[in-house]
Amino acid sequence: MRTLVLSANELNTAQIAADILKNGGLVALPTETVYGLGANGLDPDAVAQIFTVKGRPQDNPLILHIADPEQMALFCHHIPEAAYALAKAFWPGPLTIVLPAKDIVPLSTRANLPTVAVRCPDCDITREIIRRAGVPIAAPSANISGKPSTTTAQHVYDDHAGKIPLIVDGGACRVGVESTIVDLTEARPRLLRPGGITPEQLKAVLGDLLIDKAVTASIDRDTVVKAPGMKYRHYAPAEPVVIVAGSREKAAEYIHRHFVPGDRVLCFEEELPLYADCDPLSYGREADVETLCAGLFAALRELDDASIHQVFARCPEGDGVAFAVQNRLKKAAAFHIIDAEVEV
Ligand code: TXA
Numbered sequence: 595m596r597t598l599v600l601s602a603n604e605l606n607t608a609q610i611a612a613d614i615l616k617n618g619g620l621v622a623l624p625t626e627t628v629y630g631l632g633a634n635g636l637d638p639d640a641v642a643q644i645f646t647v648k649g650r651p652q653d654n655p656l657i658l659h660i661a662d663p664e665q666m667a668l669f670c671h672h673i674p675e676a677a678y679a680l681a682k683a684f685w686p687g688p689l690t691i692v693l694p695a696k697d698i699v700p701l702s703t704r705a706n707l708p709t710v711a712v713r714c715p716d717c718d719i720t721r722e723i724i725r726r727a728g729v730p731i732a733a734p735s736a737n738i739s740g741k742p743s744t745t746t747a748q749h750v751y752d753d754h755a756g757k758i759p760l761i762v763d764g765g766a767c768r769v770g771v772e773s774t775i776v777d778l779t780e781a782r783p784r785l786l787r788p789g790g791i792t793p794e795q796l797k798a799v800l801g802d803l804l805i806d807k808a809v810t811a812s813i814d815r816d817t818v819v820k821a822p823g824m825k826y827r828h829y830a831p832a833e834p835v836v837i838v839a840g841s842r843e844k845a846a847e848y849i850h851r852h853f854v855p856g857d858r859v860l861c862f863e864e865e866l867p868l869y870a871d872c873d874p875l876s877y878g879r880e881a882d883v884e885t886l887c888a889g890l891f892a893a894l895r896e897l898d899d900a901s902i903h904q905v906f907a908r909c910p911e912g913d914g915v916a917f918a919v920q921n922r923l924k925k926a927a928a929f930h931i932i933d934a935e936v937e938v
């Protein structure tokens with residue numbers, strides 16, 4: 595199969611993409627977070643192809659993307675006030691809400707769960723495609739399962755050329771990490787995955803928020819978790835990654851002491867001069883955490899190279915969107931963290 599790449603700016607792109615989706619095909623779509631691999635979310639056969647092409651475990655449910663916030667009620671029931679409040683505050687935007695599913699949502703889309711994850715992305719071309727397709731679009735991140743997420747059309751092409759008919763190129767994703775996921779199906783709202791909408795922003799609307807343990811700790815494969823995707827070691831480059839925490843100076847001392855040829859250093863732009871002899875790669879500026887979010891997956895992809903021996907990574911501290919960067923980087927590192935303030 596030839597994979598066509600069409601710019602979001604071209605006149606016919608939305609209609610061509612919508613036609614493929616309506617006919618049960620797959621289309622890679624840009625969003626403000628990461629690129630998604632989309633299919634008609636109401637068609638079990640179309641959805642099945644997503645799992646095959648990505649190599650995705652069947653027990654990992656998909657997010658249903660809607661064109662407008664009002665469509666939430668078409669696919670979810672028992673919608674609490676909190677869901678409307680979140681939708682009003684953050685949609686379109688990088689937030690996914692888990693709610694009880696209506697029967698119209700096929701079991702394959704939600705991996706047999708009684709709930710469904712819904713999101714209205716902040717991306718004009720993709721919302722236009724969903725509108726024209728006339729169906730909600732199920733879309734996981736477009737990466738091959740186990741690889742870092744795709745934040746450019748080129749990343750999607752690298753993973754899926756020849757396997758899908760169309761990639762819609764909307765440029766580099768603005769946020770760069772996947773959406774924040776909040777579960778509203780229990781008595782208290784629960785954060786299942788941090789992202790561009792921060793815990794502080796959510797608390798300002800909800801008044802209350804539990805942080806699921808899978809967000810901050812390592813979860814083994816047999817543990818039952820709310821978001822099945824959380825137990826997989828996503829975003830993992832081919833070689834081991836170790837996070838080196840601590841002050842700039844202590845971290846540099848530790849890394850220089852342990853660095854051997856074949857290793858790489860993933861650091862902040864401000865730190866590049868410190869690692870001039872350690873093959874450094876910067877993923878953004880520590881002083882502007884949004885740039886770290888936006889650059890993380892492209893950097894992890896560049897480091898996904900079996901010839902690399904080990905990666906020493908620097909991780910931003912603090913809350914806000916730094917929380918999302920910490921979560922993704924810790925997962926890439928399989929929670930292997932060294933504190934350079936105490937270890938030598
Ligand atoms: O930003 C995003 O959310 C991107 C773009 C394409 O929208 N999509 C994305 O999808 O990151 P994916 O499949 O890579 O991650 C979806 C996560 C998984 O961890 C999955 O387990 C969880 O959402 N999820 C989906 N449905 C769920 C449900 N009903 N209950 C709990 N977790 C759910």
Ligand code: MG
Nearest residue numbers: 734735743828
């Ligand atoms: Mg994913």
